[in-house]
Amino acid sequence: MSTTEHYGYYGSCLHAGVWANNTLMGQQYSSVGRNTENKSNQIQGFSRSNSGCGADDAERQKSSPPGPETLHIQRPIMAVVTGIMGPATLLLLSLGLVARVDSFDAAGVHSSAGRGRKRTSMLRRRQHDLGTVGRIALNLFPPKAPKIPSSSQERDGLAISGVKEALNRPRDPTFPLVEVDFPPLDALNKLGDGSLRSSIQVEDANVAFAHKLVKGIFTPFGGLGLGPSVSLVLSSSAGQSLAKKAESKVKAAKIYSVRGGLPDEVKGSKDSVCVFLTPSSQLDYKEARQLAETGTKVLLLNGSFKDARSVPGNATTGYFLKPLTYNSSVAGYLIRAYPSRWTVLDAVSKRELGSFTDEEILVPMTNTPDLRASAGLVAKAFDERAIQERSR
Numbered sequence: 203m204s205t206t207e208h209y210g211y212y213g214s215c216l217h218a219g220v221w222a223n224n225t226l227m228g229q230q231y232s233s234v235g236r237n238t239e240n241k242s243n244q245i246q247g248f249s250r251s252n253s254g255c256g257a258d259d260a261e262r263q264k265s266s267p268p269g270p271e272t273l274h275i276q277r278p279i280m281a282v283v284t285g286i287m288g289p290a291t292l293l294l295l296s297l298g299l300v301a302r303v304d305s306f307d308a309a310g311v312h313s314s315a316g317r318g319r320k321r322t323s324m325l326r327r328r329q330h331d332l333g334t335v336g337r338i339a340l341n342l343f344p345p346k347a348p349k350i351p352s353s354s355q356e357r358d359g360l361a362i363s364g365v366k367e368a369l370n371r372p373r374d375p376t377f378p379l380v381e382v383d384f385p386p387l388d389a390l391n392k393l394g395d396g397s398l399r400s401s402i403q404v405e406d407a408n409v410a411f412a413h414k415l416v417k418g419i420f421t422p423f424g425g426l427g428l429g430p431s432v433s434l435v436l437s438s439s440a441g442q443s444l445a446k447k448a449e450s451k452v453k454a455a456k457i458y459s460v461r462g463g464l465p466d467e468v469k470g471s472k473d474s475v476c477v478f479l480t481p482s483s484q485l486d487y488k489e490a491r492q493l494a495e496t497g498t499k500v501l502l503l504n505g506s507f508k509d510a511r512s513v514p515g516n517a518t519t520g521y522f523l524k525p526l527t528y529n530s531s532v533a534g535y536l537i538r539a540y541p542s543r544w545t546v547l548d549a550v551s552k553r554e555l556g557s558f559t560d561e562e563i564l565v566p567m568t569n570t571p572d573l574r575a576s577a578g579l580v581a582k583a584f585d586e587r588a589i590q591e592r593s594r
Contacts, residue, residue, distance in 0.1 A: 346542065347542055347543070347545050347554060347557070348360070348537040348538065348539040348542050348545050348547075349537075349547070349552070350535055350537065350547050350549070350552060351523070354388060357384065357523065358411055358414050360521065360539050361382055361384060361411070361415075361520070361521035361523075361539075362414060362415055362418040362419075363539070364382070364520045364521035364538075364539040364540040365380060365382050365415065365418075365419075365501060365520035365521060365540075366418065366419065366520075367520065367540045367541055368380040368518045368519070368520035368540040368541075369419070369475060369499050369501065369520070371541070372517075372518040373516060373517075373518045373560065374516040374517075374518070376497075377494050377495065377514075377516050377517065378494055378497070378498070378499040378500065378518075379490065379491065379494035379500045379502070379513070379514075379516075379517040379518065380499070380500065380501045380502070380517065380518045380519070380520045381501075381502045381505070381513060381517060381518070381519050381520065381522075381569055382501065382502070382503055382504065382519075382520050382521045382522070383504060383505070383519070383521070383522050383523070383524075384504070384521065384522065384523035384524075385523065385525065386404050386407035386408050386411060386504060387400070387403055387404060387407055405443075405444055405447070405480075406447065408479060408480055408503065408504055409444070409447045409448055409451050409452065409479070410451065411503070412434060412448070412451075412452055412455075412477060412479055412503060413451045413452045415477065415501075415503070416432045416434065416452055416454045416455045416477065417454060419432050419475055420432045420454045420455070430473050430474055430475050430499070431456075431471075431473065431474045431475070432454065432455040432456075432474070432475045432476075432477060433455055433456045433457075433458055433464075433468055433474060433475070433476045433477070434448055434452050434455040434456070434457050434458070434477050434479055435458050435459065435460060435464065435476055435477065435478045435479065435489075435490075436448060436457065436458070436459045436460065436461075436479055437459075437460060437478070437479065437480055437481050437482050437483060437486050438459070438460040438461045438483050438485045438486055439482055439483050439486075440459065440461075440479075440480075444479075445457070445459070448479065455477070460478075460481075460483075460485060460486050460489050464476075464489070464493070468493070468498065469493060469496050469498060470496040470497055470498060471497075471498050472497055472498070472499075474498060474499070475498075475499045475500075475501060476490075476493055476498060476499070476500050476501070477501045477503055478490050478500065478501065478502050478503060478505070479503050480503060480504050480505065480506065481502055481505040481506075482505065482506045482507050483507070484509070484511075484512065486505075487502075487505070487508070487511075487512040487513065490502060491513075491514065494517075501520070508570065510565075510567065510568055512568075513568060513569040513570070514567065514568070514569065515564060515566065515567045515568055515569060517569040518540065518569075519538050519540060519560075519569060519571075520540045521538065521539055521540065522536065522537065522538040522544070522571070523535065523536075523537055524536040524537075524571075524573070524576075525549075526546075526573070526576060526577050526580045528577070528580055528581045528584050529584065532549050533548070533549050533550075533580045533581070533583070533584045534546055534547060534548050534549050534555065534576075534579070534580035534583065534584075535547050535549060536571065536573065536576045538571075543557040543558060543559055544557060544558040544559070544560075544562075544563045544571060544576075545557045545558075546576045546579045546580065548580070548583050549580075550587065551583075551587075555579040555580065555582075555583055556575070556576070556579045558571075558575070558576075563575070563576075
C-alpha cells in the first residue's frame with residue numbers, strides 16, 4: 203500500500219467516524235422538544251439514508267415504525283452508544299494513523315533510498331509503532347507526579363516500579379538501556395563520605411536493593427518465577443567482598459563479572475535482564491551499551507564516574523532521586539519515576555516547583571540531567587520562604 207493510499211484510507215476512516223458521530227449526535231439532539239411522531243420520522247429517515255440497509259429493510263421500517271415504548275428504550279441506548287463509541291473510535295483511528303505514518307518514516311518510505319532501507323528497518327517497525335502509541339497514550343493520560351519518599355522502603359518500591367515500567371516500555375524500544383540513580387543511604391550521598399565505613403555501608407545498601415529489584419523483576423506473582431531471567435553483572439573494578447555479598451544475598455540471579463566476560467546466552471536474549479551493579483569504569487559502560495544494542499534489557503544501578511560517552515541520550519531513566527542543597531542544607535529534590543516527568547519538589551512544603559521533559563533537562567547526547575535549572579527553582583523557593591518568615 204502506498205503512502206498516498208495510507209493517508210487516503212485513514213482519512214476516509216476518520217471522515218466516516220466523524221460523519222457517523224455527527225449524524226447520531228444530530229439525531230439525538232434534534233429530537234429534544236419534539237413529539238413522538240417527529241422522532242419516529244427522524245429514525246425512519248436515518249435508517250433509509252444508510253446505504254448498508256437494503257430496500258426490503260427500508261420498506262419494513264416504513265410500514266412498521268417503532269412505537270413510543272420502543273423509542274423510550276432506544277433513545278437512552280443511542281445516547282450511551284454515541285457518547286462512548288464516537289470518541290473512542292476517533293481516538294483509536296487517530297492513534298493508528300499517527301503510528302502508521304511514524305512507522306513509515308522509520309522504514310524510509312519517504313526518502314529517496316527508501317526501498318533499500320525499508321528491508322533493514324522492517325524488524326524494528328513493530329516496536330517503533332508500539333513505542334509511538336505508548337508515547338501518545340502518555341500525553342493523553344499523563345502519570346501522577348512523583349513524590350518525596352518518606353523512607354528507604356518507600357523509595358525502593360518507587361524505584362522498582364519505575365524500573366519495571368522503563369524495562370517494559372523504554373524511550374527507544376531498539377535500545378533498552380535503563381538507568382536508576384539514587385543515594386542508597388539516607389544521610390549520605392551516593393558514594394558515602396569517603397571513609398571506609400561509609401563505603402561498606404553504601405556497598406551493603408546497593409546489594410540489598412539489588413536483591414529487592416531482582417525479586418521484583420523475576421518473581422512478580424508471589425514468588426512463582428514467572429518473570430524474565432535476571433543476571434547480576436559486577437563491575438570490572440569490584441572486589442572479592444562485593445562478589446561474596448552478591449552471591450549470598452541475590453539468590454534469584456546469576457552472578458557474572460565484566461572482568462570475566464558475559465556468556466553468549468545472555469547476549470541478544472529478549473527474555474533476560476542484565477543488572478549492572480554500580481558500574482564505574484568505561485569498560486563497564488561499553489559492555490552495557492553493546493549488550494543493549496543486541497536487544498537485551500540492561501539496567502545500570504547507581505553507576506558512577508560517567509563521562510559524556512558513558513550512557514547515550516537514547517537511554518531511559520527508570521528512577522532518579524537527587525537531593526538539592528542550598529545554604530548547606532537540603533532544600534529540595536529532583537525526582538523522576540518513569541514514565542513521569544522530571545519533577546523538582548520543595549523539601550519543606552513538598553510542593554512541586556517545576557517539571558521537565560527528557561528533552562528539556564538532559565545534557566545533549568547524554569542521559570545525564572542538567573541540574574542548574576532545578577537548583578535555581580529550589581534556591582528561589584528557599585529565598586521566598588525566608589523573606590516571608592522575616593516579614594512576619
